[in-house]
Amino acid sequence: MTDEKPSNFIRDIIDEELAAGKHSQVVTRFPPEPNGFLHIGHAFAIGVSYGIAQDYKGRFHLRFDDTNPAKEETKYVEAIKEDLKWLGADWGENLFFTSDYFQQLFDWACLLIEEGKAYVDDLTPEQMREYRGSLTEPGKNSPFRDRSAEENLELFKQMANGDFDEGQKVLRAKIDMAHPNMNMRDPVLYRILKAHHHRTGDKWKIYPSYDFAHGQGDAIEGITHSLCSLEFEYHRPLYNWFIENLPVPHTPRQIEFARLNVEYIVTSKRKLLQLVNENHVHGWDDPRMPTVAGLRRRGYTPDAIKEFCERAGVAKRERVNEYALLEYCLRQDLEDKAIRRMAVLDPLKVVIENFPEETEYYEGPNHPADEGRGVRKVPLTREIYIERDDFMEDPPKKFFRLGPGREVRLRYACYITCTDVIKDADGNILELRATFDPESRGGSTPDGRKVKGTIHWVSATDNVEIEARHYEQLFTKADPDDIEEGQTFLDNLNPESETTLRCFGEPELANAQAEEPIQFERKGYYVLDTDSKDGNLVFNRSVGLRDSWGKKQGK
Template sequence: MTEEEKPSNFIRDFIDEELAAGKHSQIVTRFPPEPNGYLHIGHAFAIGVSYGIAQDYKGKFHLRFDDTNPEKEDTEYVDAIKEDLRWLGADWGENLFFASDYFEQLFDWAKGMINEGKAYVDDLTPDEMREYRGTLTEPGKNSPYRDRAPEENLELFEKMAAGEFDEGAKVLRAKIDMAHPNMNMRDPVLYRILKAEHHRTGDKWKIYPSYDFTHGQSDAIEGITHSLCSLEFEYHRPLYNWFIENLPVPHTPRQIEFARLNVEYIITSKRKLLQLVNDNHVDGWDDPRMPTIAGLRRRGYTPEALKEFCERAGVAKRERVNEYALLEYCLRQDLEGKATRRMAVLDPLKVVIENFPEETEWYEGPNHPADEARGKRKVPLTKEIYIERDDFMEDPPRKFFRLGPGREVRLRYACYITCTDVIKDDEGNIVELRATFDPESRGGSTPDGRKVKGTIHWVSATENVEIEARHYEQLFTKTNPNEVEEGQTFIDNLNPDSKNVLKVYGEPELANATAGEPFQFERKGYYILDTESEDGKLVFNRSVGLRDSWGKKQQKK
């Protein structure tokens, strides 16, 4: 999608209006991940929105970790998130922050709210708090501890911070309105007691601020102009604004919500993704079947393909589900120009070319048919070769333009061969073919200009490299993996055939591939050399096949 094709959206309209009114001198956006898991494709979309806005308006972009829950956070996730953003091309420069950087300031502001009578320490149990909170149709009721004097609240809060109470014994709550129609405004929790080791602050803190109390204030401290977040935070916006209005913050950011990215066959709940990892349904966060950025990268997705997909999905106010076929289309479009061409046979059938010389002959094939500057590679042809089993039929129909008894085909880049005999085992299975070649067809043509309709790929049966090819399908069988029957969970929708491992033979040049390098196995699909390839073992993950259902469907419209 070109710059001219990019549509405007309501976020840009808001910003344009504010800039025209002179409200901002510079646009500042941020991405605030929780370091409790790996980023997924939905995060890639959110990053693209916030970083794209900052780039397009020549503003600043911050990466800030919302590290307020030490029980679920880890430096592994911090490092992985930074790696993912770098790979996506989102450059935060010197603007790397942590919510834990602001713990002292938030603590002081909380004490200020207590002194102003806007916060109180509550002794209700979690169950009692839920009961007092009310429902969507019934107002809540005030806690019996709501009217404690500021002096008592401050003393109790200091003792909470000193670790003098057990976890769950007390919380600090904002004093807003227990009858408010928005449940988020019914005296939300600001601090809870949690005696856990923090990955940055160690055991310094015995209390931790809530997300709602931390989020907006962190934006304000950093001078964020536009807090761009997914649609589920729309009902948190009144609370976001209430804190901004009732605290002495240095800036007043504006929260704007947009619909998150949903894709067929994909779940983006970090809780469920963690369950897949912990219960060994997948081989880690970077399993190529996972919708994590690490998994997509390992499968062979490129930053450019993901960016194109996100731009085509578009920024909207209404939830929608994007086609998985569009995601694959964007990858094919990108890899078409990037992937080096090689031949590999996935389901080998041996062919003995009986009149071929005993010595090896070498032929040239382009590294990319549309880019001569990328040069050519040498491909060895020998007396024994492998072809794809489905490139031969013993009794082919009239329009089958591949190999059959008495039929002639072109070996890609090499010569013409004709099948002369079919060898079967005792059970009638075809195990080998015999053939002859036309010596005058070397190079793929003959002096008399004879044409053949079929061209097939091949590899030498004696001069090749053995490859472990991992073929991946969607991890789930349903377009909506969360759609389950009574008594089931999303686990019941896992696809038992989501991973298949094949023994493949490839041309020798594939031995020189480097990890992460994309290839097109001619006529078969796009592959990437996996990071597990070492000690002479070649492992290729199939990124996507060559067939494009989405693109063809668009052409018919």
């Protein structure tokens, strides 16, 4: 191995096999279905398989499991490739599609038929379920199970020619209808599907099942370790049966690990698709979605996701990770990466009555811990905005921000003292009046007096107007599937998961770049959204400076 990595059971297995001389090179793969966008669970799986290949100086394959053309689209293929590149997974020249192997899989299916190990079945889907039995009752043989190899082969070729309707016939493996593992009770190998395929067009009228195509694709590509989630553990005997009963060029080994589960998140592709199709979110890349595209748009970084996945760890048992850990990993990553800017999200105007008419400029560091990242000029004018909650008319003793007669430091600039509070007829505060100490320019005074409060601010006349989008969890419950009778997971949607503020930022925010992390000082981490155009600046809050969500939930 090239470096020290925390050991886990997968690495232990690989170490033993390499020591025994079973492999000369470790080869892993990631086999997504191109019927949706990748989510954070996929990012975890990619990290496991790609990380293993990297650490053992092996090879990593990206193979699209495109065996269901009715649900697959080229746009998903391209989105998945983009996500993998962004996450840092490099498949090099090893890009494959299961459709590359359709002819070989068909030939192998014919071989199973010829050897009496597969047959064409005419049972309806409902009848197949009835004949299959249950976990406590054995299944029973189909009345079509004993057709001759010659008849089965002819029928199978007719299926391939499109001579039968969808659902009229299937090809099944002939294994054991009394097997305790339900997956071994004569599973379906091929079904009729007359849909246009995004790569092969209308050439095929039949398509292989995932179970039949998956292991054989691994064998064709020389995959040594087929790493997958625990849900495929009970499919492993079938995976091995195909490998043992076909003349495959290699013998891969399937190893299962616990998938990544996170509080307040659903990773079921069916449910994610439902959220998109029913317009509960604005698309696959909605910043509230757990998709890689959504996380990226919200301002997550590949490093933060990788750190979270490594902290979650590879395990044999399912567990649920705290959402706070995901936010912590992002917050730690952005602390070093994010440049600093000031923005006022809930503005209250302050008129500094003795301030000069001319604009003054003060220097603010782009990052307080890194002088090499330089400074930017921040304009201070007679009228400024401060955060409304940075002022209290009757402040308690330990409130160190602005109040009547109180003095605070404007970050990077000077000291001001509140002299008057202007209200409307209903008693609502409209604006404040203040004075500043000319000798406090730069944030200190010759007499060395100290003030306990420092607040951020933005010029009311020299700024950029921005739209700040704030996000909470998409679901109100840690387990979105925790529902009562008659409900669905949609009943746990959080109606306050997205809020929008029109606010003001310092002029330098107009130069923000895509995917450039920015800390709005004292408020949180933000990133420029893809909706920004024609001078309309939209920023998504990636994460707060503290775990505000955990506090809201009483953690």
